[in-house]
Amino acid sequence: MQTDxxxxxxxxxxxxxLIVPFDFRGDKEYSNDPHKRLDSLRDHHxxxxxxxxxxxxxxxxxxFTRAEDIRAVLKDPQTFASGGLRPFAKAIGEDWTLIxxxxxxxxxxxxxxxxxxxxxxxxxxxxxxxxxxxAEEMTTALTDQKEVDFVPVFARxxxxxxxxxxxxxxxxxxxxxxxxxxxxxxxxGDAQIAAIRQLRDYLAGQIDDRRRNRGDxxxxxxxxxxxAGRPLTDDEVMGICVMMFIGGLDTVxxxxxxxxxxxxxxxEEQQRLRNHPSLIPGAVExxxxxxxxxxxxxxxxxxxxxxxxxxxxxxxxxxPTTLASRDPNECPHASEVxxxxxxxxxxxxxxxPHRCIGSHLARRELTAALxxxxxxxxxxxxxxxxxxxxxxxxxxxxxxxxxxxL
Ligand code: HEM
Numbered sequence: 001m002q003t004d005x006x007x008x009x010x011x012x013x014x015x016x017x018l019i020v021p022f023d024f025r026g027d028k029e030y031s032n033d034p035h036k037r038l039d040s041l042r043d044h045h046x047x048x049x050x051x052x053x054x055x056x057x058x059x060x061x062x063x064f065t066r067a068e069d070i071r072a073v074l075k076d077p078q079t080f081a082s083g084g085l086r087p088f089a090k091a092i093g094e095d096w097t098l099i100x101x102x103x104x105x106x107x108x109x110x111x112x113x114x115x116x117x118x119x120x121x122x123x124x125x126x127x128x129x130x131x132x133x134x135a136e137e138m139t140t141a142l143t144d145q146k147e148v149d150f151v152p153v154f155a156r157x158x159x160x161x162x163x164x165x166x167x168x169x170x171x172x173x174x175x176x177x178x179x180x181x182x183x184x185x186x187x188x189g190d191a192q193i194a195a196i197r198q199l200r201d202y203l204a205g206q207i208d209d210r211r212r213n214r215g216d217x218x219x220x221x222x223x224x225x226x227x228a229g230r231p232l233t234d235d236e237v238m239g240i241c242v243m244m245f246i247g248g249l250d251t252v253x254x255x256x257x258x259x260x261x262x263x264x265x266x267x268e269e270q271q272r273l274r275n276h277p278s279l280i281p282g283a284v285e286x287x288x289x290x291x292x293x294x295x296x297x298x299x300x301x302x303x304x305x306x307x308x309x310x311x312x313x314x315x316x317x318x319x320p321t322t323l324a325s326r327d328p329n330e331c332p333h334a335s336e337v338x339x340x341x342x343x344x345x346x347x348x349x350x351x352x353p354h355r356c357i358g359s360h361l362a363r364r365e366l367t368a369a370l371x372x373x374x375x376x377x378x379x380x381x382x383x384x385x386x387x388x389x390x391x392x393x394x395x396x397x398x399x400x401x402x403x404x405x406l
Contacts, residue, residue, distance in 0.1 A: 010051040010060055013312050020048040022063065024295070024318070024393035031389050034396045035258075035291060038322050039335055041065055047307040054318055054393045055085070055297065061318040062311060067327035067347065069307040070319045073298055075352040077105050080298035080317060082354055088184075088242065092196050096235035098243045101354055108353060110227050115240070115357060118221060124360040130165050131364050134158060135372035142377060150260050150401040151253070156181070159252035159365060166248075166361075167241060168217025169206060176202075185250045185395070203241045207234060218244065248358050251293060252365050254397035255348070258291035259284070259366065260373070262337060264382040264403055269339060274374045283339050284366045289346035290337050292322040293396045296350060321347040322396070379406040 010019050022041060024030065030037040041048070042065035051060035064070050073080045083104045089096045097103060100111040117123060138158055142148055160177050164170070169177075176198075183195030203219075210220045222237045232240075263270040273280055298317045303310070311317070324347035326334045331344050349356035356362070373380075382388070383402035390396050 008051040008053070008058075008060060010049055014049045014060075018047070018049050018309060020045060020050055020063075021052065022048070022050045023052040024050075024054050025052070025391075031391060032387070034390045035322060035326065035335070038065075038320050039326060042323050042327070047309045050318075054295075054316075059316050061297070061316045062309070063318045063320070064307060065320070065323050066307065067324040067330050070321065070324045070347065071351050072306065073317060073319055074296070074350060074354070077108070077353050079301055079304050081301050082108075082296075082298055085297050085299060085316075086246075088196055088246070089239075091193050092200065094200070094235075096239045096242075098246060099236060099239035100357070101243060101247070102239075105353060111240075112353070112357070114225055114227050118218060119357045119360060121360045124364060127162070127166070127361060128364060131162055131368045132372075134161050135368040136376065139372040139376045145405065147383060147402060147404045150403050151257055151398055152400070154369070155253045155256040155260070155401070156249075158256070158369060159249050162361075162365060163244065163248055166217065166244065167206070167219050168210075168215045173202075181245070181249050185246075186391075186397075199242065199245065200238065203238060204234070207237050207241070244358075247356070248361070250392075250395045250397060251358075252362055254293045254392070254395055255288065255291065255362070255366060256369055257398035257401055258293065259287045259370065260380075260403070261382070261388055261398065261401055262287060262291065263370075264380055264401075266337070267379060267381060269337070270374065270379060272339065273370065274379070277371060277375060279339060280370050280374070281363075281367050282343070284363060284370060285343065285346065286337055286339060286341055288348040288366070289325045289331075289344060290335065292320075292325060292346070292348045293392075294348070294350070295320040295322065295394060295396075296354075297394075321350055324351075377405065380404065381406060 007021050046066055047062060047064050049060060049062050053059055054061050064073060081104045083102050086098050086102050088098060100108050103111060138154055156178055157174060160174055161171060164173060180195045180199050183191045206219055207223060210223045214220045214224060219241060222232055222240050225232055273283055296319050300311045300313055300315045302313045328334045349359040380403040383404045386402050388401055389399050391399060
């Protein structure tokens, strides 16, 4: 029985004992330490229903907290669909789709087959030089600083600059892109809608240009590609470009934030990476395992039972990848960073058909950033009296991260 009059109502088919009023967008403990807060939910519930909506829609969600259940849902796209859950285009009265995340099989696989080679380890090797250059330029600019707010100064612009390169867009658009990104991903209402329009208009111009002037970039590739024996429509090219914007910026920014927060709080580990840079790629994997940032969503396509709870067709699910690789059932001392851990695998890039296509690019970005900071800049720690705050129901992000150089 719900007693709080301010709590949104759960639909009648949800058993009262499974209702936990957890608000991804307003929970104080989540804001103070999202990873710990999600762990505490898992300690008490294998699955629960929160009547608080998580995204743009107004519906509550089932939350699954164990690795085995999260994996099972993400690997079953027939029962748990991804399509139609991210109404970006609808918000501006259009109907293109984010490709490929907002598609379901079999169409999803056609687009993955098209895009996979573009993001393969081999293709991403060609981005290596640009990534290293950006990491070095941006750290060189900090050499005389005594302190820095890591989020606006490094973690946000760095992946934006790499995204611009990937899409063949001019670097002088950087400031505009950062503003658009902040408005789309962290704002709501009119500001968010205006930013989606601004992004769409800008990209439409670029897509039109690439039809006439083919370049060596992702937009040119998409404009001249074929899927199922036909060329892509402008809407499909738009869906791919906006997807890279949504998928490849905030995720890297917030991942960097938690990795650097951890190293700022653990000087002995930071020093170890400085002394032994060869440990950095392994450290990136372990940090990715402990500090996952994405909670993704699915919609049940039929009535189904999972983790002992009955889900009805149309119910929404929230799957915190954050919890999957911190699950003590699958990994000892799962919530602790251990740089000597034998590779434990992790869920930071998801599971199943929608597993992150940008994982190879992301790994290169994270490794280059950590290498540049630990080889070119002095030791850093968290500025005194700072309490880092997090927000975000889809991608958890630090709002700011003031660091002091020693
Ligand atoms: C540390 C950084 C990143 C993290 C933690 C991350 C995480 C994820 C996760 C968990 C998914 C699965 C979503 C789902 O199942 O609903 C995903 C999908 C995706 N990611 Fe990433 N991502 C990162 C970086 C990137 C980058 C750099 C790009 C590209 C530029 C990218 C592009 C995509 C795309 C296109 C998808 C959708 C794939 C599909 O639906 O088939 N991501 N990402």
